[in-house]
Amino acid sequence: MPRDTPPAERGQRLAVYSHSDKRVVLHVRTNAITHLPPAASKDFLLLCPHQGVGEDDPAGSCPRGNTCQYVHADLRGAHRTTPHTKRGAVAGFYQTHLPGSRWLVHLPVDGECPPKLAILPSRCVLVTRATPADAQGSLPTACPHFTLRHRCDRGVRCRYVHAVASPPESGIQPGRCLTGGWQNDPYRAVPVLQSPEFDLTEHLPFA
Known part of the structure:
Protein backbone atom coordinates (compact mmCIF):
# COMPACT_ATOMS: atom_id res chain seq x y z
CA MET A 1 0.00 0.00 0.00
CA PRO A 2 1.34 3.50 -0.80
CA ARG A 3 2.82 5.27 2.18
CA ASP A 4 3.22 8.85 3.28
CA THR A 5 6.57 10.42 2.46
CA PRO A 6 8.06 13.92 2.54
CA PRO A 7 8.42 15.75 -0.79
CA ALA A 8 12.23 15.61 -0.72
CA GLU A 9 12.18 11.81 -1.09
CA ARG A 10 10.03 11.66 -4.20
CA GLY A 11 12.80 11.79 -6.81
CA GLN A 12 11.72 11.58 -10.45
CA ARG A 13 8.03 11.09 -9.94
CA LEU A 14 4.72 12.35 -11.28
CA ALA A 15 1.90 13.40 -8.99
CA VAL A 16 -1.27 11.46 -9.86
CA TYR A 17 -4.60 12.04 -8.13
CA SER A 18 -6.56 9.03 -6.92
CA HIS A 19 -9.86 8.76 -8.79
CA SER A 20 -11.72 7.28 -5.83
CA ASP A 21 -10.45 9.87 -3.32
CA LYS A 22 -9.17 13.02 -4.98
CA ARG A 23 -7.67 14.25 -1.71
CA VAL A 24 -5.01 11.58 -2.15
CA VAL A 25 -2.01 12.22 -4.40
CA LEU A 26 0.16 9.30 -5.48
CA HIS A 27 3.77 10.11 -6.37
CA VAL A 28 4.55 7.53 -9.04
CA ARG A 29 7.95 6.84 -10.58
CA THR A 30 8.04 8.10 -14.16
CA ASN A 31 9.24 4.71 -15.39
CA ALA A 32 6.22 3.10 -13.69
CA ILE A 33 3.73 5.06 -15.82
CA THR A 34 2.44 2.59 -18.41
CA HIS A 35 -0.09 4.87 -20.08
CA LEU A 36 -0.20 8.66 -20.15
CA PRO A 37 -3.01 10.25 -22.20
CA PRO A 38 -1.53 12.54 -24.90
CA ALA A 39 -3.74 15.46 -23.89
CA ALA A 40 -3.14 15.04 -20.15
CA SER A 41 -1.98 18.05 -18.19
CA LYS A 42 1.08 17.33 -16.06
CA ASP A 43 -0.46 19.67 -13.48
CA PHE A 44 -3.47 17.42 -12.97
CA LEU A 45 -3.11 13.72 -13.71
CA LEU A 46 -5.90 11.38 -12.65
CA LEU A 47 -5.51 7.66 -12.00
CA CYS A 48 -7.76 5.35 -14.01
CA PRO A 49 -10.96 4.60 -12.05
CA HIS A 50 -10.58 0.90 -12.94
CA GLN A 51 -7.36 0.80 -10.95
CA GLY A 52 -7.46 0.80 -7.17
CA VAL A 53 -4.94 2.80 -5.19
CA GLY A 54 -3.32 -0.38 -3.89
CA GLU A 55 -3.41 -2.50 -7.07
CA ASP A 56 -0.21 -3.79 -8.61
CA ASP A 57 -1.76 -4.45 -12.03
CA PRO A 58 -1.70 -1.04 -13.77
CA ALA A 59 -4.32 -1.56 -16.48
CA GLY A 60 -5.51 -5.15 -16.50
CA SER A 61 -9.11 -4.25 -15.66
CA CYS A 62 -9.44 -1.16 -17.87
CA PRO A 63 -11.55 -1.90 -20.97
CA ARG A 64 -10.19 1.14 -22.84
CA GLY A 65 -6.55 0.16 -22.71
CA ASN A 66 -4.33 2.67 -24.50
CA THR A 67 -7.34 4.81 -25.44
CA CYS A 68 -8.14 5.54 -21.79
CA GLN A 69 -8.20 9.23 -20.85
CA TYR A 70 -6.69 8.47 -17.45
CA VAL A 71 -3.26 7.42 -16.20
CA HIS A 72 -2.28 3.76 -15.87
CA ALA A 73 0.66 2.99 -13.62
CA ASP A 74 2.39 0.35 -11.58
CA LEU A 75 1.81 1.66 -8.07
CA ARG A 76 4.32 -0.56 -6.31
CA GLY A 77 6.68 1.81 -4.55
CA ALA A 78 4.39 4.81 -5.08
CA HIS A 79 4.27 7.29 -2.23
CA ARG A 80 1.04 8.73 -0.94
CA THR A 81 0.37 12.24 0.39
CA THR A 82 -2.77 14.18 1.21
Missing part, protein backbone atom coordinates in the same frame (compact mmCIF):
# COMPACT_ATOMS: atom_id res chain seq x y z
CA PRO A 83 -1.81 17.77 0.34
CA HIS A 84 -4.01 20.77 -0.24
CA THR A 85 -3.68 22.32 -3.69
CA LYS A 86 -5.43 25.39 -5.10
CA ARG A 87 -6.67 23.33 -8.05
CA GLY A 88 -8.12 20.68 -5.75
CA ALA A 89 -9.65 23.31 -3.48
CA VAL A 90 -11.42 25.08 -6.34
CA ALA A 91 -12.66 21.70 -7.57
CA GLY A 92 -14.20 21.06 -4.15
CA PHE A 93 -12.02 18.12 -3.10
CA TYR A 94 -11.56 19.32 0.49
CA GLN A 95 -13.82 20.11 3.41
CA THR A 96 -14.45 23.79 4.15
CA HIS A 97 -15.79 25.51 7.25
CA LEU A 98 -19.53 26.03 7.54
CA PRO A 99 -20.86 29.27 5.99
CA GLY A 100 -22.17 32.18 8.01
CA SER A 101 -19.08 33.76 9.53
CA ARG A 102 -15.92 35.56 8.41
CA TRP A 103 -12.27 35.05 9.19
CA LEU A 104 -9.82 37.91 9.62
CA VAL A 105 -6.48 36.55 8.41
CA HIS A 106 -2.90 37.70 7.90
CA LEU A 107 -2.41 36.92 4.21
CA PRO A 108 1.13 36.61 2.77
CA VAL A 109 1.65 38.38 -0.54
CA ASP A 110 5.32 38.39 -1.50
CA GLY A 111 6.90 35.71 0.68
CA GLU A 112 9.08 38.21 2.53
CA CYS A 113 6.86 40.65 4.36
CA PRO A 114 3.69 40.24 6.40
CA PRO A 115 0.74 41.68 4.46
CA LYS A 116 -2.42 43.56 5.16
CA LEU A 117 -5.37 41.74 6.64
CA ALA A 118 -7.90 39.83 4.57
CA ILE A 119 -11.56 39.19 5.36
CA LEU A 120 -12.56 35.72 4.20
CA PRO A 121 -16.00 34.08 4.24
CA SER A 122 -15.81 30.94 6.37
CA ARG A 123 -17.14 28.83 3.49
CA CYS A 124 -13.94 29.62 1.60
CA VAL A 125 -11.57 28.50 4.37
CA LEU A 126 -10.45 24.88 4.15
CA VAL A 127 -10.47 22.82 7.32
CA THR A 128 -6.97 22.67 8.79
CA ARG A 129 -5.64 23.00 12.33
CA ALA A 130 -6.04 26.79 12.03
CA THR A 131 -8.69 28.46 14.15
CA PRO A 132 -10.31 31.92 14.04
CA ALA A 133 -9.10 34.77 16.23
CA ASP A 134 -8.83 33.72 19.86
CA ALA A 135 -10.11 35.52 22.96
CA GLN A 136 -6.91 37.56 23.13
CA GLY A 137 -7.45 38.81 19.58
CA SER A 138 -4.56 36.89 18.01
CA LEU A 139 -5.34 36.41 14.33
CA PRO A 140 -4.59 33.30 12.28
CA THR A 141 -2.01 33.48 9.50
CA ALA A 142 -2.50 32.22 5.96
CA CYS A 143 -0.16 29.42 4.93
CA PRO A 144 2.57 30.93 2.71
CA HIS A 145 2.99 27.65 0.82
CA PHE A 146 -0.68 27.32 -0.07
CA THR A 147 -1.15 31.03 -0.75
CA LEU A 148 2.00 31.69 -2.76
CA ARG A 149 2.86 28.29 -4.23
CA HIS A 150 -0.71 26.99 -4.50
CA ARG A 151 0.20 23.83 -2.58
CA CYS A 152 0.76 22.73 1.00
CA ASP A 153 1.91 19.17 1.61
CA ARG A 154 0.71 19.29 5.21
CA GLY A 155 -2.92 19.44 4.10
CA VAL A 156 -5.37 19.22 6.99
CA ARG A 157 -2.42 18.90 9.39
CA CYS A 158 -1.23 22.45 8.63
CA ARG A 159 -1.75 24.93 11.46
CA TYR A 160 -2.21 27.85 9.08
CA VAL A 161 -5.15 29.03 6.99
CA HIS A 162 -5.75 27.61 3.51
CA ALA A 163 -8.15 29.98 1.76
CA VAL A 164 -9.94 29.29 -1.51
CA ALA A 165 -9.58 32.92 -2.53
CA SER A 166 -6.85 34.83 -4.29
CA PRO A 167 -6.03 38.51 -3.84
CA PRO A 168 -6.04 40.66 -6.97
CA GLU A 169 -2.64 41.31 -8.51
CA SER A 170 -2.83 45.01 -7.77
CA GLY A 171 -4.03 47.07 -4.87
CA ILE A 172 -2.18 45.25 -2.10
CA GLN A 173 0.80 46.94 -0.47
CA PRO A 174 2.50 44.55 1.97
CA GLY A 175 3.72 45.93 5.27
CA ARG A 176 7.38 46.33 6.14
CA CYS A 177 9.32 43.34 7.40
CA LEU A 178 10.10 43.10 11.06
CA THR A 179 13.48 41.93 12.33
CA GLY A 180 13.72 38.16 12.17
CA GLY A 181 10.33 37.99 10.53
CA TRP A 182 8.67 36.31 7.59
CA GLN A 183 11.74 36.02 5.37
CA ASN A 184 13.65 33.96 7.93
CA ASP A 185 10.77 31.76 8.99
CA PRO A 186 7.71 31.50 6.71
CA TYR A 187 5.80 29.60 9.38
CA ARG A 188 6.21 32.34 11.97
CA ALA A 189 3.28 34.69 12.48
CA VAL A 190 4.63 38.26 12.37
CA PRO A 191 2.51 41.25 13.44
CA VAL A 192 1.33 43.49 10.61
CA LEU A 193 2.46 47.11 10.80
CA GLN A 194 -0.14 48.46 8.40
CA SER A 195 -3.35 46.47 8.28
CA PRO A 196 -6.37 48.07 6.63
CA GLU A 197 -9.01 45.44 6.05
CA PHE A 198 -9.21 43.89 2.60
CA ASP A 199 -12.34 42.04 1.48
CA LEU A 200 -11.64 39.21 -0.98
CA THR A 201 -15.25 38.12 -1.44
CA GLU A 202 -15.51 39.50 -4.96
CA HIS A 203 -12.35 37.66 -6.01
CA LEU A 204 -13.45 34.15 -5.07
CA PRO A 205 -13.01 31.53 -7.80
CA PHE A 206 -16.52 30.18 -7.25
CA ALA A 207 -19.86 31.52 -6.09
Whole structure:
Protein backbone atom coordinates (compact mmCIF):
# COMPACT_ATOMS: atom_id res chain seq x y z
CA MET A 1 0.00 0.00 0.00
CA PRO A 2 1.34 3.50 -0.80
CA ARG A 3 2.82 5.27 2.18
CA ASP A 4 3.22 8.85 3.28
CA THR A 5 6.57 10.42 2.46
CA PRO A 6 8.06 13.92 2.54
CA PRO A 7 8.42 15.75 -0.79
CA ALA A 8 12.23 15.61 -0.72
CA GLU A 9 12.18 11.81 -1.09
CA ARG A 10 10.03 11.66 -4.20
CA GLY A 11 12.80 11.79 -6.81
CA GLN A 12 11.72 11.58 -10.45
CA ARG A 13 8.03 11.09 -9.94
CA LEU A 14 4.72 12.35 -11.28
CA ALA A 15 1.90 13.40 -8.99
CA VAL A 16 -1.27 11.46 -9.86
CA TYR A 17 -4.60 12.04 -8.13
CA SER A 18 -6.56 9.03 -6.92
CA HIS A 19 -9.86 8.76 -8.79
CA SER A 20 -11.72 7.28 -5.83
CA ASP A 21 -10.45 9.87 -3.32
CA LYS A 22 -9.17 13.02 -4.98
CA ARG A 23 -7.67 14.25 -1.71
CA VAL A 24 -5.01 11.58 -2.15
CA VAL A 25 -2.01 12.22 -4.40
CA LEU A 26 0.16 9.30 -5.48
CA HIS A 27 3.77 10.11 -6.37
CA VAL A 28 4.55 7.53 -9.04
CA ARG A 29 7.95 6.84 -10.58
CA THR A 30 8.04 8.10 -14.16
CA ASN A 31 9.24 4.71 -15.39
CA ALA A 32 6.22 3.10 -13.69
CA ILE A 33 3.73 5.06 -15.82
CA THR A 34 2.44 2.59 -18.41
CA HIS A 35 -0.09 4.87 -20.08
CA LEU A 36 -0.20 8.66 -20.15
CA PRO A 37 -3.01 10.25 -22.20
CA PRO A 38 -1.53 12.54 -24.90
CA ALA A 39 -3.74 15.46 -23.89
CA ALA A 40 -3.14 15.04 -20.15
CA SER A 41 -1.98 18.05 -18.19
CA LYS A 42 1.08 17.33 -16.06
CA ASP A 43 -0.46 19.67 -13.48
CA PHE A 44 -3.47 17.42 -12.97
CA LEU A 45 -3.11 13.72 -13.71
CA LEU A 46 -5.90 11.38 -12.65
CA LEU A 47 -5.51 7.66 -12.00
CA CYS A 48 -7.76 5.35 -14.01
CA PRO A 49 -10.96 4.60 -12.05
CA HIS A 50 -10.58 0.90 -12.94
CA GLN A 51 -7.36 0.80 -10.95
CA GLY A 52 -7.46 0.80 -7.17
CA VAL A 53 -4.94 2.80 -5.19
CA GLY A 54 -3.32 -0.38 -3.89
CA GLU A 55 -3.41 -2.50 -7.07
CA ASP A 56 -0.21 -3.79 -8.61
CA ASP A 57 -1.76 -4.45 -12.03
CA PRO A 58 -1.70 -1.04 -13.77
CA ALA A 59 -4.32 -1.56 -16.48
CA GLY A 60 -5.51 -5.15 -16.50
CA SER A 61 -9.11 -4.25 -15.66
CA CYS A 62 -9.44 -1.16 -17.87
CA PRO A 63 -11.55 -1.90 -20.97
CA ARG A 64 -10.19 1.14 -22.84
CA GLY A 65 -6.55 0.16 -22.71
CA ASN A 66 -4.33 2.67 -24.50
CA THR A 67 -7.34 4.81 -25.44
CA CYS A 68 -8.14 5.54 -21.79
CA GLN A 69 -8.20 9.23 -20.85
CA TYR A 70 -6.69 8.47 -17.45
CA VAL A 71 -3.26 7.42 -16.20
CA HIS A 72 -2.28 3.76 -15.87
CA ALA A 73 0.66 2.99 -13.62
CA ASP A 74 2.39 0.35 -11.58
CA LEU A 75 1.81 1.66 -8.07
CA ARG A 76 4.32 -0.56 -6.31
CA GLY A 77 6.68 1.81 -4.55
CA ALA A 78 4.39 4.81 -5.08
CA HIS A 79 4.27 7.29 -2.23
CA ARG A 80 1.04 8.73 -0.94
CA THR A 81 0.37 12.24 0.39
CA THR A 82 -2.77 14.18 1.21
CA PRO A 83 -1.81 17.77 0.34
CA HIS A 84 -4.01 20.77 -0.24
CA THR A 85 -3.68 22.32 -3.69
CA LYS A 86 -5.43 25.39 -5.10
CA ARG A 87 -6.67 23.33 -8.05
CA GLY A 88 -8.12 20.68 -5.75
CA ALA A 89 -9.65 23.31 -3.48
CA VAL A 90 -11.42 25.08 -6.34
CA ALA A 91 -12.66 21.70 -7.57
CA GLY A 92 -14.20 21.06 -4.15
CA PHE A 93 -12.02 18.12 -3.10
CA TYR A 94 -11.56 19.32 0.49
CA GLN A 95 -13.82 20.11 3.41
CA THR A 96 -14.45 23.79 4.15
CA HIS A 97 -15.79 25.51 7.25
CA LEU A 98 -19.53 26.03 7.54
CA PRO A 99 -20.86 29.27 5.99
CA GLY A 100 -22.17 32.18 8.01
CA SER A 101 -19.08 33.76 9.53
CA ARG A 102 -15.92 35.56 8.41
CA TRP A 103 -12.27 35.05 9.19
CA LEU A 104 -9.82 37.91 9.62
CA VAL A 105 -6.48 36.55 8.41
CA HIS A 106 -2.90 37.70 7.90
CA LEU A 107 -2.41 36.92 4.21
CA PRO A 108 1.13 36.61 2.77
CA VAL A 109 1.65 38.38 -0.54
CA ASP A 110 5.32 38.39 -1.50
CA GLY A 111 6.90 35.71 0.68
CA GLU A 112 9.08 38.21 2.53
CA CYS A 113 6.86 40.65 4.36
CA PRO A 114 3.69 40.24 6.40
CA PRO A 115 0.74 41.68 4.46
CA LYS A 116 -2.42 43.56 5.16
CA LEU A 117 -5.37 41.74 6.64
CA ALA A 118 -7.90 39.83 4.57
CA ILE A 119 -11.56 39.19 5.36
CA LEU A 120 -12.56 35.72 4.20
CA PRO A 121 -16.00 34.08 4.24
CA SER A 122 -15.81 30.94 6.37
CA ARG A 123 -17.14 28.83 3.49
CA CYS A 124 -13.94 29.62 1.60
CA VAL A 125 -11.57 28.50 4.37
CA LEU A 126 -10.45 24.88 4.15
CA VAL A 127 -10.47 22.82 7.32
CA THR A 128 -6.97 22.67 8.79
CA ARG A 129 -5.64 23.00 12.33
CA ALA A 130 -6.04 26.79 12.03
CA THR A 131 -8.69 28.46 14.15
CA PRO A 132 -10.31 31.92 14.04
CA ALA A 133 -9.10 34.77 16.23
CA ASP A 134 -8.83 33.72 19.86
CA ALA A 135 -10.11 35.52 22.96
CA GLN A 136 -6.91 37.56 23.13
CA GLY A 137 -7.45 38.81 19.58
CA SER A 138 -4.56 36.89 18.01
CA LEU A 139 -5.34 36.41 14.33
CA PRO A 140 -4.59 33.30 12.28
CA THR A 141 -2.01 33.48 9.50
CA ALA A 142 -2.50 32.22 5.96
CA CYS A 143 -0.16 29.42 4.93
CA PRO A 144 2.57 30.93 2.71
CA HIS A 145 2.99 27.65 0.82
CA PHE A 146 -0.68 27.32 -0.07
CA THR A 147 -1.15 31.03 -0.75
CA LEU A 148 2.00 31.69 -2.76
CA ARG A 149 2.86 28.29 -4.23
CA HIS A 150 -0.71 26.99 -4.50
CA ARG A 151 0.20 23.83 -2.58
CA CYS A 152 0.76 22.73 1.00
CA ASP A 153 1.91 19.17 1.61
CA ARG A 154 0.71 19.29 5.21
CA GLY A 155 -2.92 19.44 4.10
CA VAL A 156 -5.37 19.22 6.99
CA ARG A 157 -2.42 18.90 9.39
CA CYS A 158 -1.23 22.45 8.63
CA ARG A 159 -1.75 24.93 11.46
CA TYR A 160 -2.21 27.85 9.08
CA VAL A 161 -5.15 29.03 6.99
CA HIS A 162 -5.75 27.61 3.51
CA ALA A 163 -8.15 29.98 1.76
CA VAL A 164 -9.94 29.29 -1.51
CA ALA A 165 -9.58 32.92 -2.53
CA SER A 166 -6.85 34.83 -4.29
CA PRO A 167 -6.03 38.51 -3.84
CA PRO A 168 -6.04 40.66 -6.97
CA GLU A 169 -2.64 41.31 -8.51
CA SER A 170 -2.83 45.01 -7.77
CA GLY A 171 -4.03 47.07 -4.87
CA ILE A 172 -2.18 45.25 -2.10
CA GLN A 173 0.80 46.94 -0.47
CA PRO A 174 2.50 44.55 1.97
CA GLY A 175 3.72 45.93 5.27
CA ARG A 176 7.38 46.33 6.14
CA CYS A 177 9.32 43.34 7.40
CA LEU A 178 10.10 43.10 11.06
CA THR A 179 13.48 41.93 12.33
CA GLY A 180 13.72 38.16 12.17
CA GLY A 181 10.33 37.99 10.53
CA TRP A 182 8.67 36.31 7.59
CA GLN A 183 11.74 36.02 5.37
CA ASN A 184 13.65 33.96 7.93
CA ASP A 185 10.77 31.76 8.99
CA PRO A 186 7.71 31.50 6.71
CA TYR A 187 5.80 29.60 9.38
CA ARG A 188 6.21 32.34 11.97
CA ALA A 189 3.28 34.69 12.48
CA VAL A 190 4.63 38.26 12.37
CA PRO A 191 2.51 41.25 13.44
CA VAL A 192 1.33 43.49 10.61
CA LEU A 193 2.46 47.11 10.80
CA GLN A 194 -0.14 48.46 8.40
CA SER A 195 -3.35 46.47 8.28
CA PRO A 196 -6.37 48.07 6.63
CA GLU A 197 -9.01 45.44 6.05
CA PHE A 198 -9.21 43.89 2.60
CA ASP A 199 -12.34 42.04 1.48
CA LEU A 200 -11.64 39.21 -0.98
CA THR A 201 -15.25 38.12 -1.44
CA GLU A 202 -15.51 39.50 -4.96
CA HIS A 203 -12.35 37.66 -6.01
CA LEU A 204 -13.45 34.15 -5.07
CA PRO A 205 -13.01 31.53 -7.80
CA PHE A 206 -16.52 30.18 -7.25
CA ALA A 207 -19.86 31.52 -6.09
